[in-house]
Amino acid sequence: MYAGTADRATGSEPSMPEGPMVDLHGVDVTFESKARTVHALSAIDLTIERGEFLTIAGPSGCGKSTLLRVVAGLTATAAGEVALRGTPVVGPRRDVGFVFQRAALLDWRNARDNILFQAEMRGLPKVWARRRADELIEMTGLTGFEKAMPFELSGGMQQRVSLCRALLHEPDVLLMDEPFGALDALTRENMNVELRRIWEATGMTVVLVTHSVAEAVYLASRAVVMGPRPGRIIEEFTVGIPGHREYEPTLENPEFHRIAGRIRELLGSTATAD
C-alpha cells in the first residue's frame, strides 16, 4: 500500500531500475540575451548515487543553482545528457522534491494545508497524505504549529513547512537551493543538524546547493565545488566522517577542517565567498 501509493505519487515505474540517481554528461547551459550569451554551465559531468547527500558549494554566479534546476528539469540544457533514475530529463520532473531559498508558501493556507498542497496538486489519496503530513510535521518539529498561518511563522519554521511539502510525496531525490541562506546563523545551524538527522534516518538522496563552506562539509557525504564563468566543477571531496554527526564535534573533526580549508582555498582563488 505504502510503496504503491508512493509510485502513484511520483509517477514512477513499479520496478525501479538500479544505477545512479542522477547522471549528467557534458551538460552545457547557456542564457541568451540580446547583448550577450552567458555560459552558465560548461561540460558538467556528475553522477549522484542513491542515498548520497551531495552538497554543491561555489561563489555567486557559478551556476550551482542552475545545475540543481537542470536536474529538476526546470532549466533546459544546450548540450549534454541529463538522466534522473535512468530516464532522460526533458521537462519539469514529478519525482523530485524542491526547496527554494524562500519558503514560497501559500499565504492563505495554514502550515498543514501548505504541506498537503503537494498531495492536492498530485491528486494523492487524502487519507494517506494526511497521515504522511502528520509524520513529517512530527519529524521536522512542527508539532503545535499545524494551524499557524505562514505570516505567523518565523523564517526557520516556514522553511520546515517547505521541507515537509517537498517530502510529502516521498520523492526519490530532494533538491534544495540554498534552503537556509535567508536564516540567521543559529537557526541555520539548527536546521543543518535536523536535516542531517532526517537524512541519516531516511537514507534518501539529497542534493543541496549552498555558499556556506561549513554547511557544505557538515551535511555532505560528498561535496562538490564549482567555479564561475563558465560554471564548472573544480573539485570534489568525499567527506569521510562516518555515522551520526553531532554539530560541534564535527566542526572540530580534522577531516572537516582539512576539507573546509581546502574548499575555502578553492573559493578564494575563484572569487570572494564566505
Added chain:
Amino acid sequence: MTQQAEQAPPTPRARTPKPSGGTRGRGAQSPYTLAYPLAFLALLLVAWFLVTLGGLVAPYILPSPVDTWKAFTDNAAYLWTHTLVTTMETVVGFVIAAVVGVLVAVFMVYSPTLERTFYPLILFAQVIPKIAIAPLFVVWLGFGASPKILVAVLMAFFPVVISGISGLRSVDPELLELTSTMGASRLKTFWKVRFPAALPELLSGLKIAATLAVTGAVVGEFVGANSGLGYVILQANGNIDTAMLFAALIIMSALGVLLFAIIHVAEMFLIPWHASHRNRG
C-alpha cells in the same frame, strides 16, 4: 477562516493551541472605526446648519439641513422608487464589469497576443469621457435601463481589468515552478495558486469599480431617463428645488459607500490572511 480550519479533517492534534503569534481574533478592532468620521460628519452638519441659520445664504443656493431632511421625509416614496432604479442599474453594471473584467484579465495574462491586441483598445475605451458617449448609447439602446447599465459597465470595467492583470501576475514565480514539478494541470494551478494570489489586488480594483458604477449609472440617467436618481437631480435642478437635489446626492453617496462596504466585508472573509486584514496592533 479559523472556524473553517477547525472543521477540516479531524486529527489527534487538531485542537493543539497555536503557540506562535497568539490567536488573532478578527473584527475585534476594525481599522474602520466609525467614531471619528461620524464625529467629523456631525461637526460638518452643525457648521452647515449655522451657515444657513442667519439667512446668510439663500435657501436655493444652500438649503438648511432641516429643509433637506424635510425633502427626504416628504418625498420618501418617490425617492425610494428612483433609488431602486439606480441601485439596480449600478449593481447589474458592476456585476457585468466584474465578471467580464476578470475574464479579460485572465485571458490577457495567459495570452500575450490577446494582451497586445486588446490592451490598447481597452485603454482607448477608458480614456473616452463616458459622459460624451452616453448619448450614443441612448441612440442605440433607447431610454430603458440598458444604456445606463452600459455606462456603469464601462466605468467599472477598467479598474477590474487592471487590478486583475496585476494581481494574477503577482504570484510568486517559484511557486509556479514548484507546481510544474507537481504535474498539476494549468486549471488546477489557476484555482489553487494564481487566483487566490490575485484576490487582494482584484478586490481593491472591485472597490474602486463599485463606486465608479454608481457614477456611471447616474451619468447614464443624466443623458436621457425618466427614472433614477440622475433623473431626480435633473428634475430638482429644473425646479430650483435644491433641498431635493441634496437629498438625491446624499442617497447616491450612501449607495456608493454601501457597495464599497459590502466588498470590504467580503474581503475580511476572502483574504483574512492578507496584510491589509491582519489585526493591526
